Each structure stands twice: as C-alpha cells, then as structure tokens.
Amino acid sequence: MSDQLHPLAPHHLPGFITAPGETDVLMVGMGVFLIVAVLAVGNFYLQLHTLPERMAHKSQKLQFEIVAVLGLLALFTHIHLFWIAGLLLALIDLPDFSTPLRSIAGSVEKIADGSPAVAGVEDRDDADGAPAAVEKAELRASKPKVRGHA
Numbered sequence: 001m002s003d004q005l006h007p008l009a010p011h012h013l014p015g016f017i018t019a020p021g022e023t024d025v026l027m028v029g030m031g032v033f034l035i036v037a038v039l040a041v042g043n044f045y046l047q048l049h050t051l052p053e054r055m056a057h058k059s060q061k062l063q064f065e066i067v068a069v070l071g072l073l074a075l076f077t078h079i080h081l082f083w084i085a086g087l088l089l090a091l092i093d094l095p096d097f098s099t100p101l102r103s104i105a106g107s108v109e110k111i112a113d114g115s116p117a118v119a120g121v122e123d124r125d126d127a128d129g130a131p132a133a134v135e136k137a138e139l140r141a142s143k144p145k146v147r148g149h150a
Helices: 025-049 051-056 061-077 080-091 098-113 116-120 132-142
Strands: none
Touching: 025 051, 025 061, 051 061, 051 080, 061 080
16 A cells, blocks of 8 residues: 555644554544543442442441442432432431330340249248249249240
C-alpha cells in the first residue's frame, strides 16, 4: 500500500488520525479508560449501596439483618425506597426490648418453678443437720416443670 495521501485530503491532518495499518493509540487509550471508569463507578455504586449495612453493623443483630435484607431487596428489585428505608433504619437506634424481656421471662420462670412449700421453708438446719437449702433443692427437683401455657 502506498503511504501517499489521497489527492483530495488536506495536507495537515490532525494527530489522532492514523495511517492505514497502524495502531490507533487514541482508541486503545479510550478503551482502557472506559474499562477503568466502569469499574470505578461500579465500585463506588456498591460502596454507596452497602452504606446502610455498614452503618447498622455496630447495632443490634436484628436491626442489622433487617437493613441487610432491605439492601438486597433494593439491589435486586431496583426499588430505591427499600434502600432509603434501610438507611433510615440504620440511622435510628432502636431500644433494646429483648434483654429486659428475657430477664423478666427468666425471673417468672424461677418464680413458677418454686412451690408454696419451698417458699415456707426457713433457713435453718433440720434435726439431721442438713441445711434448709438442700431441702429446698430436693423439693424443686421433685416438682415437675411445666413449660408453656395450657
């Protein structure tokens, strides 16, 4: 092929026009830039998308799981309201209801395990010299434990 320009072509061509058979450096550079830009924007989007989960990570387990599910729903359904709800839930500190309720349930269970006979036993040693605490434990062990409601 000849390296001569077409007779109608201008004599001073811009630098981005390549001769036939040569590598187009501008196209290769723009291709690399496009790949890097798509990966950078995708990484930024995923970092922004996981923002509510990272904020809720230090909160309670239930709140973290709800925020994570809302984030997944927003990711797969493209409904941004789920992401906004997850972000708002991550920003709010929910009060801890489970710890006091577990404490109350444990106390009620201890009260329910006790019988009136156990409550009437005084802290004294009986005639055999056995402490009253042993007698209380024996009474508790002999009483069947009932769980749940009838």
